[in-house]
Amino acid sequence: MQEYMMHYKGEVRTLPPDKSISHRAALIGAIAEGTTEIWNFSAGFDNQSTLGVLRACGIRVRQETVTADRGNTVRKVVIDSDGLWSFTKPEKKLMCNNSGSTMRMFSGILAAQPFESTLVGDSSLTKRPMRRIADPLRLMGAEVELSSEGTAPVVIRGTKSLEPIHYELPVPSAQVKSLVTFAALHAEGESRIIESLPSRNHTELMLGLRVECLADGRWAVVVPGRMNVPAKPFHIPGDPSAACFIIALGLLSPGSEILLRDVCLNPTRTGYLDILDEAGAEIQLENIRLTRGEKIGNILVRYSPDMHSLRIGDPAMVANVIDEIPMLAVLSACATGRFELHNAAELRAKESDRISAVTNNLGRLGFVCEEFSDGFAVTGKSREVKGKVSIESYDDHRIAMSFAIADKVLAAELDISDAEIIAVSFPNFYEIIESFAQ
Numbered sequence: 001m002q003e004y005m006m007h008y009k010g011e012v013r014t015l016p017p018d019k020s021i022s023h024r025a026a027l028i029g030a031i032a033e034g035t036t037e038i039w040n041f042s043a044g045f046d047n048q049s050t051l052g053v054l055r056a057c058g059i060r061v062r063q064e065t066v067t068a069d070r071g072n073t074v075r076k077v078v079i080d081s082d083g084l085w086s087f088t089k090p091e092k093k094l095m096c097n098n099s100g101s102t103m104r105m106f107s108g109i110l111a112a113q114p115f116e117s118t119l120v121g122d123s124s125l126t127k128r129p130m131r132r133i134a135d136p137l138r139l140m141g142a143e144v145e146l147s148s149e150g151t152a153p154v155v156i157r158g159t160k161s162l163e164p165i166h167y168e169l170p171v172p173s174a175q176v177k178s179l180v181t182f183a184a185l186h187a188e189g190e191s192r193i194i195e196s197l198p199s200r201n202h203t204e205l206m207l208g209l210r211v212e213c214l215a216d217g218r219w220a221v222v223v224p225g226r227m228n229v230p231a232k233p234f235h236i237p238g239d240p241s242a243a244c245f246i247i248a249l250g251l252l253s254p255g256s257e258i259l260l261r262d263v264c265l266n267p268t269r270t271g272y273l274d275i276l277d278e279a280g281a282e283i284q285l286e287n288i289r290l291t292r293g294e295k296i297g298n299i300l301v302r303y304s305p306d307m308h309s310l311r312i313g314d315p316a317m318v319a320n321v322i323d324e325i326p327m328l329a330v331l332s333a334c335a336t337g338r339f340e341l342h343n344a345a346e347l348r349a350k351e352s353d354r355i356s357a358v359t360n361n362l363g364r365l366g367f368v369c370e371e372f373s374d375g376f377a378v379t380g381k382s383r384e385v386k387g388k389v390s391i392e393s394y395d396d397h398r399i400a401m402s403f404a405i406a407d408k409v410l411a412a413e414l415d416i417s418d419a420e421i422i423a424v425s426f427p428n429f430y431e432i433i434e435s436f437a438q
């Protein structure tokens with residue numbers, strides 16, 4: 001590796017609020033009876049898209065900025081609803097922009113509403129697979145139409161009499177698990193959603209649902225039908241997937257020491273910390289506590305010059321770290337010149353085809369990559385790259401941020417296309433990095 005210009009020391013108190021929990025808090029607020037206050041809601045474009053589609057369906061949503069603990073300014077969202085069937089037929093198509101979570105999870109609620117609605121997205125979202133949401137909703141009795149490629153627009157003709165379902169998830173997807181859960185809350189009887197590889201479990205925790213461990217080791221989420229969801233406040237912790245970028249910056253930059261406060265440490269999200277720990281990264285977790293079922297704590301990260309290369313292939317681990325893989329790959333390549341990934345075909349169905357996106361961009365930086373159908377390997381560096389290099393973000397926030405971190409730690413000067421896409425999940429990304437650069 002080359003000479004470094006910067007090191008990073010300080011504290012991050014304003015990590016973006018967790019994107020997954022923010023989406024769910026807004027959707028649960030919209031089906032709960034009464035007023036839901038959501039403290040520290042995310043300003044990211046994806047979460048704002050969820051608020052947008054709720055408003056378009058007649059839900060009253062207010063946002064204000066308030067001063068919270070330690071003088072931080074946070075965004076508070078207040079949602080008023082009369083319960084499961086408070087939605088009105090939208091006058092226009094529901095624009096989900098870049099947000100797969102908005103399109104997929106809100107579909108579960110729309111399937112139970114007695115009107116037709118159409119969900120659309122930007123060019124990236126329009127390429128993403130939606131049969132996985134149409135299949136269970138059709139089994140429950142909703143009519144769902146997709147394009148001939150199985151993508152958006154998603155047209156839903158909902159019904160108030162959805163059937164309960166026993167559904168085995170064909171892909172380990174928390175979005176699909178959540179959309180079936182949201183639909184099942186409205187159904188006329190108890191549903192069971194079964195997963196063999198655990199995916200993030202925020203929806204179950206936030207709704208207080210029972211989760212059973214089956215004799216064969218799989219898990220079943222049990223959803224009572226026609227569930228009365230009481231309105232309650234939510235406090236959104238920091239996003240561990242956003243933290244991963246800052247952690248990579250600290251691990252790779254000599255002399256760095258960064259403290260990230262109040263991060264969600266739910267074990268279905270923090271597999272990447274275990275992977276990094278095993279590889280010799282200096283990361284400490286502090287002040288860990290449990291708040292309404294979610295584990296939260298501080299992360300202290302120090303420059304770690306002796307890390308080994310990462311190899312990820314266990315399917316359960318792949319499901320756990322699915323959003324962090326681009327950053328882990330770039331981190332491992334920058335630190336050691338090597339990285340290996342298997343059993344991760346799902347990465348091709350994200351905001352971009354992340355297998356091609358990462359290998360193509362690493363190739364531009366002189367790394368030798370081999371692409372497989374379900375992963376890739378980085379086997380070393382063929383040449384040093386100095387000066388300006390163009391990097392393609394593929395309109396994918398996590399690709400743009402992974403290479404923005406590479407830009408800080410490599411000698412080359414990276415020119416990342418459409419880097420403003422970062423605001424999808426991390427609007428203050430550059431501001432935070434600059435605030436503790438020394």
Ligand code: S3P
Nearest residue numbers: 020101172173174175176322323
């Ligand atoms: C998410 C689940 C994951 C993840 C996405 C957010 C969620 O997608 O990649 O960024 O909040 O449920 P899948 O459920 O499709 O794996």
